[in-house]
Amino acid sequence: MGEVLILVDHVDGKLRKATAELLTIARRLGEPSAVHIGPGAETAQVTLAKYGAGKVYVFDDPAALGHLVAPQAEVLAAVVAKTNPVAVLIPSNSIGKEVAARLAIKTESGVITDAVDVQAGDGGPVATQSAFAGSYTVKSQVTKGAAIIAVKPNSAAISPAPAAGAIERVDVALSDLAKAAPITERKPKAKSGRPELTEASIVVSGGRGTGGDFSPVEGFADTLGAAVGASRAAVDAGWYPHSNQVGQTGKQVSPQLYVACGISGAIQHRAGMQTSKTIIAINKDEEAPIFELVDFGVIGDLFNVLPQATDEVKKRKG
Amino acid sequence: MNIVVCVKHVPDAQGDRTFTDSDMTVDREGVDGLLSELDEYAVEESLKLAEASGGTVTVVTVGPAAAADAVKKALQMGADKGVHVSDEAIHGSDAPATSLILAAAVKKVTDGAPELVVTGMASTDGTMGVVPAMLAERLGLPQVTFASELSVVDGKITAKRDSDASTETIEATAPALISVTDQINEPRYPSFKGIMAAKKKPVEQWTLADLGLDASQVGLANSWTKVVEVAKRPPRQQGEIITDEGDGGVKLAEFLAAHKFL
Ligand SMILES: Cc1cc2nc3c(=O)[nH]c(=O)nc-3n(C[C@H](O)[C@H](O)[C@H](O)COP(=O)(O)OP(=O)(O)OC[C@H]3O[C@@H](n4cnc5c(N)ncnc54)[C@H](O)[C@@H]3O)c2cc1C
Ligand SMILES: Nc1ncnc2c1ncn2[C@@H]1O[C@H](COP(=O)(O)O)[C@@H](O)[C@H]1O
Numbered sequence: 001m002g003e004v005l006i007l008v009d010h011v012d013g014k015l016r017k018a019t020a021e022l023l024t025i026a027r028r029l030g031e032p033s034a035v036h037i038g039p040g041a042e043t044a045q046v047t048l049a050k051y052g053a054g055k056v057y058v059f060d061d062p063a064a065l066g067h068l069v070a071p072q073a074e075v076l077a078a079v080v081a082k083t084n085p086v087a088v089l090i091p092s093n094s095i096g097k098e099v100a101a102r103l104a105i106k107t108e109s110g111v112i113t114d115a116v117d118v119q120a121g122d123g124g125p126v127a128t129q130s131a132f133a134g135s136y137t138v139k140s141q142v143t144k145g146a147a148i149i150a151v152k153p154n155s156a157a158i159s160p161a162p163a164a165g166a167i168e169r170v171d172v173a174l175s176d177l178a179k180a181a182p183i184t185e186r187k188p189k190a191k192s193g194r195p196e197l198t199e200a201s202i203v204v205s206g207g208r209g210t211g212g213d214f215s216p217v218e219g220f221a222d223t224l225g226a227a228v229g230a231s232r233a234a235v236d237a238g239w240y241p242h243s244n245q246v247g248q249t250g251k252q253v254s255p256q257l258y259v260a261c262g263i264s265g266a267i268q269h270r271a272g273m274q275t276s277k278t279i280i281a282i283n284k285d286e287e288a289p290i291f292e293l294v295d296f297g298v299i300g301d302l303f304n305v306l307p308q309a310t311d312e313v314k315k316r317k318g
Numbered sequence: 319m320n321i322v323v324c325v326k327h328v329p330d331a332q333g334d335r336t337f338t339d340s341d342m343t344v345d346r347e348g349v350d351g352l353l354s355e356l357d358e359y360a361v362e363e364s365l366k367l368a369e370a371s372g373g374t375v376t377v378v379t380v381g382p383a384a385a386a387d388a389v390k391k392a393l394q395m396g397a398d399k400g401v402h403v404s405d406e407a408i409h410g411s412d413a414p415a416t417s418l419i420l421a422a423a424v425k426k427v428t429d430g431a432p433e434l435v436v437t438g439m440a441s442t443d444g445t446m447g448v449v450p451a452m453l454a455e456r457l458g459l460p461q462v463t464f465a466s467e468l469s470v471v472d473g474k475i476t477a478k479r480d481s482d483a484s485t486e487t488i489e490a491t492a493p494a495l496i497s498v499t500d501q502i503n504e505p506r507y508p509s510f511k512g513i514m515a516a517k518k519k520p521v522e523q524w525t526l527a528d529l530g531l532d533a534s535q536v537g538l539a540n541s542w543t544k545v546v547e548v549a550k551r552p553p554r555q556q557g558e559i560i561t562d563e564g565d566g567g568v569k570l571a572e573f574l575a576a577h578k579f580l
Contacts, residue, residue: 011483068461068462068463068479068486068488069451069461069463070454070455070460070461073455093482094447094464094481095481097446097447097448097451098447098448098450098451098461098463099451100448101413101446101448101449101450101451101452101455102451102452102454102455104413104414104448104452104542105414105417105452105455105456106455108542109542110412110414110541110542110543111413111414111448111542111543112543113446113447113448114445114446126546130551131337131548132331132335132336132443133331134551135335135550135551136336136337136548136549136550136551137547137548137549137550137551138337138545138547138548138549139545139546139547139548140543140544140545140546141543141544141546142542142543143541143542143543143544144542145542177458177460180460180490180491180494181460181461181462181488181489181490181494182488182489182490183486183487183488184487184488184489185486185487186484186485186486186487187484187485187486187487188483188484189482189483189484189485196482198482202579224574224579224580242466242480242501243480243482248442248445249356249439249440249499249500256579257574257579267331267332268331271445274554278577278579279554280570280573282566282570286559286561291556291559292553292554292556293554293556294554294556294557294559295554295557295558296557296558296559296560296570296573297557297558297559297560298559298560298561298562298566298567298569298570299559299560299561299562300561300562300566301562304562304564304566304567305562305566305567305570306567307567308565308566308567308568308570309566309567309568309570309571310567311567312567312568312570312571312572313571313574313580316571316575316580317580
């Protein structure tokens with residue numbers, strides 16, 4: 001079996017959930033190796049080994065993350081040239097997809113993004129995507145080069161499978177072009193203390209129906225340990241940060257449970273949440289299209305329903 | 319500053335978007351198409367930049383005959399001229415092939431010296447959001463993508479990009495490739511004057527041969543990926559819907575408990 005590269009999703013060596021998922025998937029396809037770009041590889045190594053990384057290729061020149069996208073593609077291309085992998089799995093977020101894009105051109109390989117599942121198949125990995133706001137399921141394969149597949153978070157149930165996790169440094173001289181778009185400032189987002197939207201197993205979202213008061217939405221989210229999302233109408237009104245927007249031009253989430261509060265269910269919103277396992281909606285308007293999707297719906301005012309539900313959940317949880 | 323803006327003609331998301339049975343490509347005939355909404359932001363930003371610096375805006379699209387409508391809409395908004403690349407052989411091209419064609423078109427229309435290339439953040443049909451990065455790679459340009467704020471002063475580009483953990487400021491110098499999000503501006507509607515003026519604006523029609531490309535480099539048969547299965551997802555079974563009669567919250571909690579979410 002050949003090597004399968006996964007690009008480590010981390011912040012200063014602190015791994016994000018997608019990393020263990022990618023390793024779990026990689027084991028179906030071949031022998032996983034992790035590619036760690038940036039600081040903190042020694043911290044990450046333990047977990048990478050735990051989930052099956054035989055090798056950990058490390059490139060920690062600060063320039064790699066100090067510039068947009070291009071350096072990461074150059075580093076990955078160098079590791080691809082060296083290892084000739086059967087597949088390269090990359091987290092399907094905006095940065096990851098662009099890294100995958102450039103890597104595809106550099107290595108003349110096909111690329112599939114937004115995969116929700118990857119399985120071994122005849123003639124290489126088979127990736128599953130959902131198309132047209134979740135109304136279709138599409139399976140595809142890469143037919144040229146290494147199979148570059150960007151995989152969405154929550155696409156696999158992680159399981160450990162200890163391996164060596166041997167660190168191997170990668171020596172790449174980044175091109176001047178890769179350093180042509182420096183990131184000159186990073187303003188960290190305010191931390192909410194809630195789980196991250198794309199990783200959370202429960203998401204509670206509010207829309208225009210909140211009228212700008214997200215407290216019932218947040219209160220309910222907190223009793224469930226959920227992340228908070230928002231529709232674009234709520235974001236455009238300035239009620240909630242753009243980084244919490246769910247939908248076509250926001251985050252695509254696929255949690256176990258999605259609760260839409262005061263959200264009508266426009267196609268662009270659905271595009272970001274339709275693949276959730278269970279969907280609940282609370283809306284005053286019984287005609288709201290969101291009700292077409294729900295497993296459970298309450299026609300009612302969210303300002304009555306949510307506080308009552310919050311109290312009841314607290315009571316049941318003791 | 320002279321700007322090239324790349325726009326895509328896509329099936330209307332409000333319609334019933336499907337795949338063709340014969341070759342599992344996106345059905346571009348059965349559904350009305352339009353200029354991808356997300357590319358309107360790219361056109362708007364290009365117009366603003368050109369207005370500020372006194373340059374021209376050239377709109378480029380790759381797609382079948384109907385894609386001419388996307389060019390037309392951008393011309394009506396105010397772009398100066400259009401390029402429509404169309405060729406039987408392009409049908410079914412994937413993102414790497416599309417970026418190959420776009421890169422060749424951008425080079426041809428700028429005599430090999432693009433100043434600014436502007437794109438949308440993603441197309442509303444494929445939603446991959448990869449063509450801009452591929453285009454930057456192919457054109458050898460700095461990549462400033464997913465800009466939610468942008469300023470270009472004397473060729474010095476400053477952009478804001480929202481990432482998961484932070485908001486980043488990115489700097490680069492033209493020539494460069496920029497992609498913009500739907501946070502960046504409010505696209506204008508074509509005015510009556512704009513609609514009339516668009517009729518007289520030049521639109522070049524190019525084939526692969528005009529770009530020095532060959533049918534063996536593009537199209538469904540030469541794509542680097544292949545679709546092996548397309549299945550319509552069964553519509554979600556509508557579950558239980560109740561009307562709140564004072565106990566809606568309690569019933570909601572009961573549902574959560576019954577489904578082991580508590
Ligand atoms: C290019 C493009 C990209 C887009 N991308 C996105 C995206 O990523 N994400 C996204 O969400 N949208 C997106 N949109 C916008 C989308 O089309 C809708 O406009 C938006 O989702 C509407 O948000 P909403 O449901 O909160 O508001 P509305 O459609 O106004 O719905 C509000 C709902 O709240 C209900 N309500 C009101 N008061 C109460 C109450 N007290 N209790 C209970 N219910 C109440 C109403 O009955 C109504 O159904 C995009 C649009 C475009 C053109
Ligand atoms: N066929 C095309 N013709 C012109 N521009 C395109 C085409 N396909 C993609 N683009 C540009 O690339 C952006 C991202 O597209 P995509 O990677 O397909 O999501 C779009 O917003 C357009 O600006």
